[in-house]
Structure formats: structure tokens, C-alpha cells
Amino acid sequence: VKVLGPDERPEAEERITPDATLNKIFFLLRNFSRVDFSFYKPGTIKRRITRRMFLRKIDKLEAYLQYLRRHRDEVEALFNDVLINVTSFFREPDSFEALKTVAFPAIMAQKGADVPIRIWVPGCSTGEEVYSIAIILLEFLGEKAPNTQIQIFATDLSEGIISKARAGIYPESVAMDISSERLRRFFLKVENGYQINKHIRDIVVFEKQDLAKDPPFSKLDLISCRNVMIYMSQVLQKRILPLFHYALNPGGILFLGSSETVGGFGELFVPLDKKNRIYTKKTMQSPVPLDFVARFHADQEIRVNAEAPKTLDLQKIGEQMLLYRYSPPSVIVNDRLEIVQFFGQTGPFLDPLPGDATLNLLRMVKTGLHLELRVAFQKAKRDGAVRKDGVLVQEDGGLKTVNFEISPIKNIPGGERYYLVVFEEANRSIIEEPKKNKTQAAPATKTGKREMSQLELENKRLKEELDASREYLQSIIEEQRTTNEELRSANEEIQSSNEELQSINEELETAKEELQSTNEELTTVNEELQNRNEELSKVNSDLSNLLSSVNIPIIMLGNDFRIRRFTPMAEKVMNLIPSDVGRPVTDVKPNVKTPDLRKAIQRTIDSLEIQEFRVEDNDKKSYSMRIRPYRTLDNKIDGVVIVLLDIDTRRAKA
Ligand SMILES: C[S@@+](CC[C@H](N)C(=O)[O-])C[C@H]1O[C@@H](n2cnc3c(N)ncnc32)[C@H](O)[C@@H]1O
Incomplete structure (x- = not known):
């Protein structure tokens, strides 16, 4: 990373x-x-x-x-x-249900009664996601809810979005995503919509925060970061995932969107529910960017001081000192046999192999221990604790006998398996014992010479035994080397097909992410279009109402002389019927004697002049006919408007 x-x-x-x-x-x-x-x-x-x-x-x-x-x-x-703030309540409802059945039970299994549940929702948009999580948690806790402390932090980049989320007011259409039972229990009906109730708003703290550069929250039990990383490049994703690992408590949960994964960070998170993108944190050192660590530590120090216990925990301090001083040489390794902790003087048992630096135990132990350890680990993984005595180990050109014990460590949160390996030099006790006998016996019996020759014999026997073991060991090493080579080539083949599969998988994932983000963009565009559609139909109905209530004959024509719209009064005067819309006005035989309409209209279109004529209908009623250009909002000429004013009635009124 x-x-x-x-x-x-x-x-x-x-x-x-x-x-x-x-x-x-x-x-x-x-x-x-x-x-x-x-x-x-x-x-x-x-x-x-x-x-x-x-x-x-x-x-x-x-x-x-x-x-x-x-x-x-x-x-x-x-x-x-x-x-792109697309969001909704209980988006992918099955995944939210899985929080109730998978994630929250796992969190509660390792929580003390008085310890608050801490949740962070980065990229919370207008709040639907965080309120959905709060609702699911309250439902999960049931009667325990009033006695459980809950802290939920929700963050996003824009102040405007956060204010909306904080207010928690949503349009009536949200009822489509929320059951009536939940609406009744967790919402308040307000004018034109619903507001999430105050109790829930009080447990959520909204803040402006940039996931890409601001320090994270810490000691969290759940991070829900859904449909945020799909918009980010790999570089940013690779920066954020270790940050989440760092911010979570051991065994904490990461909840991602349906097309997001932990990518190449399989060593940091294990899937708890792969389908619903629920992951749990693996217990290991977080590879977090240094700038975050610095800020986080400062914050932690303040908190540690504020909460420092008044009395010293002497037992704990004592235990630590004793452990430091007397612990036998031992190591803790993970499932892949990588050392995560050393205790005591492990030097006599370790001798790192030349080549790439590694903490793999099998590449670090002295010659002679590899095979025994490997076999013992297989056994320990299968059957539990294993002890092995009398392993011959090469040291300074000779051999020494070593015992070791492997014990699986139980109850580690996060599901990762760890083992404690304790080493011991077997011949230490053998050497010490004759020395003790010798010093006790010497003054009383004076048989030192005879004992020495017995010791020499014993030494010889041991040496022969050692030589035989060395040969046996060598043959095992040879055997293992060939097996190793075969395994390695098989492994390389598997690895290359694995890489191919992985790259296909990644391509598919990216295509899926792209699709999802395009989909979300389309949703926003769609929403906008819908809004505009509503506006348009409103304007349309306003216009229709206006035209029908105006008692004046008006006709609107396009540049091609075709009728676009007319008022009910125009029907009578110009002899029009509704199906005349779309026909050229020159095809209509009006009830008034007009000048050459085609010519007059064309002149207005060309010169933009307003023309006025006096015309009479069949009953000798006089009208003033005005032809004026039709201007669009962006000032283009798109036809004419013909208005007929009743002169006789006007005159009579005057
Ligand atoms: C598509 S919305 C997803 C909303 C919600 N998480 C959900 O799944 O319904 C993406 C949100 O991520 C936020 N976002 C994008 N980049 C971010 C960043 N660097 N830090 C915090 N929020 C970010 C956006 O403002 C937006 O509200």
C-alpha cells in the first residue's frame, strides 16, 4: 500500500x-x-x-x-x-436488514454494557442513509434502546447538504421507501412532508468533513460509507480504506455500497456478509497515512488525560514488568505464520534467511526448525495445542536440541487466528543436572576420574546419535526442497491464473461502478426533467386558462403560416374548429373579409412591422385586425399573432 x-x-x-x-x-x-x-x-x-x-x-x-x-x-x-447527492431511505433494503441480522449482533457480542455504540456515516448526503441506520439500530435494540448510549456521526462535503440532513424534513414521496409502521413510529407529519423525529435527530451529529483529507473519527463500531468511493479513483480509495481500518474498533464493521468492495485490502477486512457488502476489521496494525496518525494521536492524548484513572493499576504494571523480565522466548504469529509479536530472548532460535526481508516465522527460524514447525502448525490448526520435544537445530557448526509448543489463541475479535509459539532449549536442563550432581558428589566420593570417562562415553554416544540425526535431517531437507520446488511451480501456475481471474474481476467491478455512477447521474437528470415537466404543464394550463378567459379573437401562427393556437372567440370570427390547429391559415375561409393574408403575414415576418387593417364580417360588423411578430423568449421571430378588436362595440361604449 x-x-x-x-x-x-x-x-x-x-x-x-x-x-x-x-x-x-x-x-x-x-x-x-x-x-x-x-x-x-x-x-x-x-x-x-x-x-x-x-x-x-x-x-x-x-x-x-x-x-x-x-x-x-x-x-x-x-x-x-x-x-451527485442521490440517496434514499433504506437503499437496497436487504442490505439494511442484514445490518440487523449480521452486523449489529456481531458488534453487540463484544460490547460492554456501558460502552456507547459509535457509528460514522461519511458521505451522508441529505441524511436518508444515516437516519435509516439509526432506525434499524433502534429496532434491533428494542427494549434495550433507552439504556444504550448511541453516538452517530454523519459527514459530507457541502454545508448546504448537511443543513438539509440536519433538518431531517423530506417530501411526501419518501413514503414509498418507508413502511407505514416506520413512518408512524419515527416520523412526524409536517406540511408537505415528513420530519424525522427529534429523538433520532438528537443522536446524530452532522459535520462538514472531507473524507480525502480530514482526520477520521475513531473507536468506531460501524462505518457506513455507501456509494461514495464509486466516484473516486483507485488512489483515493487506497487512501481511505486503511483509514477506515484505523478508525474502527477491533471487530468493527465496514458497510459499503452494493457495487463497492474492499478491493486489494483483503488483509485489513474479512467479509462477514459478502453479498450485502458487510466486512469486519481484521486485527492488525493499520497502514494509515502518517498525517492522520499525528492528528489522531494528539486527539487521543487529550482524551487519555481527561479520562486517566485516579488510582494506578499496580497489578497490571507488575504483570507487565514480570512478563518483560521472565517471559520465555516466544512469538505470536498469524494464520499465515507472520510474526506479529516477540517476547523474551528469541535470538537463540532465530536466524533470518538472506534475501527479501520478511517476518514469516519459517524463514526466520534456525536450520532444523522449519520442517518441524511447519508440520506442527498443520497439526495445531487442525487439533489445537501441539508440543514438540527434542528438535535438533544447527548452531555454530554443531547441533542443539530445542523444544517448542504451539497454542492457538482463542476469542480474538475479527475472526483472525493467532498462535503463541514458545521455544525452549532442551539441553539446558541436561547440562545443568550433571553439573549439580558433580559439585555435590565431588567432596564426598573423590571418584571424579571415573565419572569423567563415563561422561566421555556418554558424549561419544550422543555425538554418534547426533551424526545420524544430522544425516536424517539432511535427507528430509533434500526431500523437502524437491517438494518445495514442485509446489512452487504449481503455485506459480495457480497464481498466474489467479491474477488473470482477478484482473477480469476488477474490470467487471469497474464497469459495474461506472454503470452505477452513470445510473445515479441519470436519476438526477431525470428528477430535473420531471421538475421541468411539471413547470411546463403548469405554464401550459395557465396559458390555456388565460386564452379562454380573454374575450378577444387571437390566432398564433408559425413562420409556415400554420395555426398553432387560437382563442374560443377566434373560432367564431375566423371560422375555425379545433382540428384546424396545424393547418395553414390560408386554407381557412374566415367569416371576415381580410386583405391578402399570406402577403400581410409574410410582410410582418420580413419587416417585423406591426400591421393594422379594418375588416368587416358577413354581418357588417367592423374589426381592427392587427398582425404583429411572434417573438420567442430568446428574441427569435417564430411566426405572427393576429388579434381582432371589435371596433363597433368599442365605439358604442365610448
Ligand atoms: C451518491 S451520494 C451517496 C449518499 C449515501 N451515502 C447513499 O448511499 O445513499 C455520494 C455522497 O458522497 C459525498 N462525497 C463525495 N466526496 C466526498 C468526500 N471526499 N468527503 C465526504 N463526502 C463526500 C457527496 O457529497 C454525496 O453526498
Whole structure:
């Protein structure tokens, strides 16, 4: 894992580089929001910019950059657009149910009664996700809820979004995602919608926070970060996942969106429910970026001081001192036999092999221990504790006898398996014993010479035995080497097919992520279109009402003389019926004697002049006929409007 500082620049291909103009747009966005979007997925960002350009009717990126420079409100609009705040209550309901059946039981299994449950929801958008989690947790706790302390932190990049989330007011349409039982229990009906009730709002703390650069929360039991990383490049994802590992308590849970995974961080998280993207933290040192660690430690120190116990825990201190002084040489290793902790003087048993540095126990023990340890581990994994006495180990050109014991460590949160391996030099007691006998016997019997020759014999026998063992050992080593080579080549084959599979898998994952993000973008565009549609039909019905209540004959025509719209009064005067819409007005035989309509209309279109004629209908009633150009909102001429004013009635009134 490459650890990055906040200002470090990652590999070029991960950034959106090709376009200097684009980089200038990122600069403007960074100045406005302090968020660096150059580590987000290029496709999404470009599509959002194109959308803004379309709305502003700008077709060149450079021109859009100039527009952004002159209009700060457009920078804000682009920032909000890029964030894609699509969200909803209980998004993927099965996954939320899995929190109740899988995640919360795992969290509660290792929680003390008085310890608060701490949850963080980064990228919370307008709050639907965090309130859904709070509801699920309260339902899970049931009667225990009033006596359980709950702290939920929800963060996002934009102050505006966070204020909406904090208010917790949602339109009536949310009822489609929430059962009526939940609506009744957790919401309050307000004008035009529902508000999440105060009790839940009080347990959630909303804050502005940039996941990519601000320090995380800590000592968490659950992090729910859904549909946020799909917008980020691999570089950013690789920075964030170790951070989550760091922020979680041992055995803490990570809840991701349906198309997100922990990627290459299998050593940090194990799936608890793969389908619903629920992972649990593995217990190991977090590879967290240093800048975060520094800030986190400062924060921790303050807290430790504030909560420091008044009385010293002498028993604990004593135990630690004794352990340091008297513990036998031993190590703790994980499932892959990597050493995670040393105790006592392990030097006499370890002798790292030349080559790449590693903490793998089998590559670190002295010659002679490898095979025995490997076999013993297989046994320990299968059957539990294993002890092995009298293992011959090479040292300084000779051999010594070593005993060891492997004990599995139980009840480790997070499901990872660890083993304690204790070493002991077997011949130490053998050497010490004759020495003791000798010093006791010497003054009384004076038989030192006879004992010496007996010792010499014993030595000889042992030496022969040792030689035989050495040969036997050598043959085992040889045997193992050939097996090893065969295994290695088989392993390499498996590894290469594995890599191929993995790369196919990753390609599929990326395609899926892209699809999901495009889908979310489409949802926002769709929402906007729906809003505009509603506006349009409102304007349309206003216009229809206006036209029917105006007691004046009015006809609207296109540039091609075709009738677009007319008022009910025009039906009578111009002899029109509803199906005349779309027909050229010159095909209609009006009830008034008009001048050459085609000519008059064409003249207005060409010269933009307003023309007025006096016309009479068949009953000799006089009208003033006005033909004026039809201007669109963007000042284009798109036909004419003909209005007929009843002169006789007006005159009579005057
Ligand atoms: C598509 S929404 C997902 C909302 C919610 N998590 C869900 O799944 O329903 C993505 C959210 O992530 C937020 N976001 C994007 N980058 C972020 C960052 N660096 N730090 C915090 N939030 C971020 C966006 O503002 C947006 O609200």
C-alpha cells in the first residue's frame, strides 16, 4: 500500500491530466470548496461539466472556464453538481436488514454494557442513509434502546447538504421507501412532508468533513460509507480504506455500497456478509497515512488525560514488568505464520534467511526448525495445542536440541487466528543436572576420574546419535526442497491464473461502478426533467386558462403560416374548429373579409412591422385586425399573432 501525504501527487494516470483547462476548473473548484476533484473518476467529472455547459448554452470548455471565472455562483452550481447527492431511505433494503441480522449482533457480542455504540456515516448526503441506520439500530435494540448510549456521526462535503440532513424534513414521496409502521413510529407529519423525529435527530451529529483529507473519527463500531468511493479513483480509495481500518474498533464493521468492495485490502477486512457488502476489521496494525496518525494521536492524548484513572493499576504494571523480565522466548504469529509479536530472548532460535526481508516465522527460524514447525502448525490448526520435544537445530557448526509448543489463541475479535509459539532449549536442563550432581558428589566420593570417562562415553554416544540425526535431517531437507520446488511451480501456475481471474474481476467491478455512477447521474437528470415537466404543464394550463378567459379573437401562427393556437372567440370570427390547429391559415375561409393574408403575414415576418387593417364580417360588423411578430423568449421571430378588436362595440361604449 502506498501511503500518501495530503499534498503528494499520485501516479499521473490516476489523475485527470490531459487538459490544462480542466485542471484550471479543478483549481477554481478547489479555491471555492477546498476539495480536490482531480482524484475523482474522470468520466463522472467530465459528464457533470458537460451538463453544466449545456445548461449554460456554452459549447467550448475554455469558454466555460471564462464563465466560471466571472460567475462564482456557477462554480457553486458545478460543485453541487459534481457531488451527485442521490440517496434514499433504506437503499437496497436487504442490505439494511442484514445490518440487523449480521452486523449489529456481531458488534453487540463484544460490547460492554456501558460502552456507547459509535457509528460514522461519511458521505451522508441529505441524511436518508444515516437516519435509516439509526432506525434499524433502534429496532434491533428494542427494549434495550433507552439504556444504550448511541453516538452517530454523519459527514459530507457541502454545508448546504448537511443543513438539509440536519433538518431531517423530506417530501411526501419518501413514503414509498418507508413502511407505514416506520413512518408512524419515527416520523412526524409536517406540511408537505415528513420530519424525522427529534429523538433520532438528537443522536446524530452532522459535520462538514472531507473524507480525502480530514482526520477520521475513531473507536468506531460501524462505518457506513455507501456509494461514495464509486466516484473516486483507485488512489483515493487506497487512501481511505486503511483509514477506515484505523478508525474502527477491533471487530468493527465496514458497510459499503452494493457495487463497492474492499478491493486489494483483503488483509485489513474479512467479509462477514459478502453479498450485502458487510466486512469486519481484521486485527492488525493499520497502514494509515502518517498525517492522520499525528492528528489522531494528539486527539487521543487529550482524551487519555481527561479520562486517566485516579488510582494506578499496580497489578497490571507488575504483570507487565514480570512478563518483560521472565517471559520465555516466544512469538505470536498469524494464520499465515507472520510474526506479529516477540517476547523474551528469541535470538537463540532465530536466524533470518538472506534475501527479501520478511517476518514469516519459517524463514526466520534456525536450520532444523522449519520442517518441524511447519508440520506442527498443520497439526495445531487442525487439533489445537501441539508440543514438540527434542528438535535438533544447527548452531555454530554443531547441533542443539530445542523444544517448542504451539497454542492457538482463542476469542480474538475479527475472526483472525493467532498462535503463541514458545521455544525452549532442551539441553539446558541436561547440562545443568550433571553439573549439580558433580559439585555435590565431588567432596564426598573423590571418584571424579571415573565419572569423567563415563561422561566421555556418554558424549561419544550422543555425538554418534547426533551424526545420524544430522544425516536424517539432511535427507528430509533434500526431500523437502524437491517438494518445495514442485509446489512452487504449481503455485506459480495457480497464481498466474489467479491474477488473470482477478484482473477480469476488477474490470467487471469497474464497469459495474461506472454503470452505477452513470445510473445515479441519470436519476438526477431525470428528477430535473420531471421538475421541468411539471413547470411546463403548469405554464401550459395557465396559458390555456388565460386564452379562454380573454374575450378577444387571437390566432398564433408559425413562420409556415400554420395555426398553432387560437382563442374560443377566434373560432367564431375566423371560422375555425379545433382540428384546424396545424393547418395553414390560408386554407381557412374566415367569416371576415381580410386583405391578402399570406402577403400581410409574410410582410410582418420580413419587416417585423406591426400591421393594422379594418375588416368587416358577413354581418357588417367592423374589426381592427392587427398582425404583429411572434417573438420567442430568446428574441427569435417564430411566426405572427393576429388579434381582432371589435371596433363597433368599442365605439358604442365610448
Ligand atoms: C451518491 S451520494 C451517496 C449518499 C449515501 N451515502 C447513499 O448511499 O445513499 C455520494 C455522497 O458522497 C459525498 N462525497 C463525495 N466526496 C466526498 C468526500 N471526499 N468527503 C465526504 N463526502 C463526500 C457527496 O457529497 C454525496 O453526498
